Amino acid sequence: MKRNVGKRDRLFRGLGALVLLACAWAAPLPLAARLAAFGAAGAYLLFTALSGTCLGYALMGRSTCPLSRS
Known part of the structure; x- marks a missing residue:
């Protein structure tokens, strides 16, 4: 998948992931509630921050990456 998450966006996603x-x-809260409410969202944000790709952005056709010059 093509990168669609810019550097600043990745930084804030990483910080948000750590908080979650x-x-x-x-x-x-009980363990199941904590994992469902905070763990899943935190894991997704951490994945998108590390990989630089976001499925939601891809589905919407968005990108926060600067345009590459040819």
């Missing part, structure tokens, strides 16, 4: 994963670890 910390909430999944520390929230005073």
